[in-house]
Amino acid sequence: MVLFLLLLSIIFIVYATAKWKLHPFLSIISSTYIFALLTNLAGKFSGLEAPIIGDIAKEITGGFGSIITSIGLVIIFGTIIGKILEKSGAAVKMAEVVLNLLGDRHPALAMTIIGWVVSIPVFCDSGYVILSSLKKSLAKKTGVSMITLAVALSTGLYATHTLVPPTPGPIAAATNVGIGPDGLFWVIVVGIVVSIPVALAGHVWARRVADKLPADLDEAVETFEEYKARFGKLPSGFAAFAPIIIPIVLMAIGSFANFPVGVDAQGEKVLLASGFTHTLLTFLGAPVNALFVGLLFAIFGLLPQRNEETLTKWVGEGLIDSAIIILITGAGGALGAVIRATPIADYVTSLLNGNAALVGVGGLVVIFLIAAVLKTAQGSSTTALVVTSTIVMPLLPSLGLDAMMGTVPIGQILTVMAIGCGAMVVSHVNDSYFWVVSQFSKMSLTTAYRAQTLATLVQGVTGIIVVSILALFLL
Known part of the structure; x- marks a missing residue:
């Protein structure tokens, strides 16, 4: 009965979000209360003297607070970095660097790579808007179909948006399934590995299918050089990439500092670094500290002027964006705490016993399908990431996904990847990103379905195939 009530609660989230247009935060929190109250009511009718969930308010507030404690600042710092990259022209500089490396011979591949890089810190919706003019001018310059470049850009952005931190969705999913700060670097590494074939799948779709679709977009009225001039003097390539690269490098160093290299006479693990060096590298490698360093690089390396416009307005816009993600993530944490307070995990474990499939x-694959259903039904990739990771976390041991590879929680990391791939399937009319791509590219609804929606389906399926292959070797 409790499992059935959880299913009803998930249906409520989807229906309230998709049909009533209720904000995901309120739909998840409302669903959490509904599930908790009905669970206790079911226990009462079953003859239980004590409620199944002893203190509903404590579970909800505890779950909400614990998840924000874990990743609140990480999301805030990452979102502000993304906003500064967007406003300062650093994202355009990154695009220019990629174009200079590839030239005009491979414009579709250039758009895929540009999107893949930019969406690591910048939301895919914002990234597409920023780079839309670049897409137009590049199409005019090379003669390649506007629809081809639109899909190449959108799928490149989409690949890292759902798979690679510090984008908030993958961070939230990683935290929800129990990956601590030490494991976040490996989520980035595996996310990059999975996202590359996913982005290439979108690129192939853009070249083979979207290239044949009609484009109604007006020809660009400005060149790329004229478009760059809007931002004034662009930052250097190092300054543009540093806020992304430096935190990743610091997290890598922190992980390697804790890498065991042997055992001492007392049987204790000997780490690669020790003493003050270990303390320093571990401090800098903690995700919240590494991203704060990245934020400092953004502030001192990218802001054209450090004044009220940049330090208050730009940062304020980043805080507003991060607040929405934090609230949705916190609501998911509340739902997860309530689920863990019920006997669902034990019941599902008994159902799975002996079922090797x-x-x-x-x-x-099951987790991928859950995320895909949630994404397709309610539209938000972030909500699909948060809710799916919340639901499946107690079930990971039963599914054999709590495996460790040395000190790396590989089972949980692959779970995040499966959820991220499911959160791509599919982008259609209930997804804001679908409308950003279709409207900025002047696609008809039919063309957008064939170009964008089917491309996201191909990407998600490609992703879960890659994740499954990795699992065969790593689990």
């Missing part, structure tokens, strides 16, 4: 790769 749902362990390991099979479990990842």
Whole structure:
């Protein structure tokens, strides 16, 4: 009965978000209360003297607070970095660097790579808007179809948006499934590995299918050089990439500092670094500290002027964007705490006992399908990431997805990847990104379905195939 009530609660989230247009935060929180109250009511009718969930308010507030404690500042710092990259022209500089490397011979590939890089810190919606003029001028310069470049850009952005931190969705999913700060670097590494074939799948779709679709977009009225002039003097290539690269490098160093290299006479692990060096590298490698360093690089390396416009307005816009993500993530944490307070995990474990098809790769495919259903039904990739990771976290041991590879929580990391791939399937009319891509590219609804929606389906399926192959070797 409790499992059935959880299913009803998930249906409520989807219906309230998609049909009533209720904000995901309120739909998840409302669903959490509905699930908790009905669970206790079901226990009462079953003859239980004590409620199944002893203190509903404590579970909800505790779950909400614990998840924000874990990743609140990480999301805030990452979102502000993304906003500064967007406003300062650093995203355009990154695009220019990629174009200079590839030239005009491979414009579609250039757009895929540009999107893949820019969407690591910048939301895919914002990234597409920023780079839309670049897409137009590049199409005019090379003669390649505008629809081809539009899909190449949109799918490149989409690949890292759902798979690679510090984008908030993957960070939230990683935290929800129990990955601590030490494991976040490996989420980035595996996310990059999975996202590359996913982005290439979108690129192939753009070249082979979207290239044949009609484009109604007006020809660009400005060149790329004229477009760059809007931002004034662009930052250097190092300054543009540093806020992204430096935190990743610091997290890598922090992880390697804790890498075991042997055992001492007392049987204790000997780490790669020790003493003050270990303390310093571990401090700098903590995700919240690494991203704060990245934020400092953004502030002192990218802001054209450090004044009220940049330090208050730009940062304020980043805080507003991050607040929405934090609230949705916190609501997911509340739902997760309530789920963990019920016997659902034990019941599902008993159902799965002896069913090898749902362990390991099979479990990842099931998780992918859950995320895909949630994404397709309610439209938001971030909501799909948060809700799916919340639901499946107690089930990971039963699904064989709590495996460790040395000190790396590889089972949980692959779970995040499976959820991220499912959160791509599919982008259609209930997804704001679908409308950003279609409207800025002047696609008809039919063309947008064939170009964008089917491309996201191909990307998601490609992703879960890659994740399944990795699982065969790593689990």
